[in-house]
Amino acid sequence: MSTEKPILQSNYLDFLKERRLMGSKCKTCGQVDLPPRPICSKCLSPDVGWIDLTGQNGTLTTFSCVHVGTRKFEERGYSAKNPYAFGVVTLDNGPAITALLQGVDPKKPETIKIGMKLKLKFVETQTPAGPQVDVGFEPV
Numbered sequence: 001m002s003t004e005k006p007i008l009q010s011n012y013l014d015f016l017k018e019r020r021l022m023g024s025k026c027k028t029c030g031q032v033d034l035p036p037r038p039i040c041s042k043c044l045s046p047d048v049g050w051i052d053l054t055g056q057n058g059t060l061t062t063f064s065c066v067h068v069g070t071r072k073f074e075e076r077g078y079s080a081k082n083p084y085a086f087g088v089v090t091l092d093n094g095p096a097i098t099a100l101l102q103g104v105d106p107k108k109p110e111t112i113k114i115g116m117k118l119k120l121k122f123v124e125t126q127t128p129a130g131p132q133v134d135v136g137f138e139p140v
């Protein structure tokens, strides 16, 4: 897909299906937003373009282990007996994103550490509407 596509959530999700994590970067002040925004969150300039963040590592800023999730997560097999971990990951170049945490034990939250280094790991799930790709991170 061309990076000349308009900065829309639908195009962001299409990039995820291609295993690309794309944010927006302001051409006026350099602010990077993730998920991407058509208007800069810092200076409100509409002069923004795509930036590929696929290779970025990050740091765990906060997290939660979810035992009672949404129907979407119940359909994936998560439950009180099979919880999942969800967190905010701050990428090395600034933006933060909520993501599924992989490679950690949600049944032992004391083993998950704020500040731990993480790397991107896309999570693909089969849904009635077809495969869905979500942003995930796992320990480096």
Ligand SMILES: [Zn+2]
Residues within 6 Å of the ligand: 026, 027, 028, 029, 030, 031, 040, 041, 042, 043, 044, 045
């Ligand atoms: Zn800006």
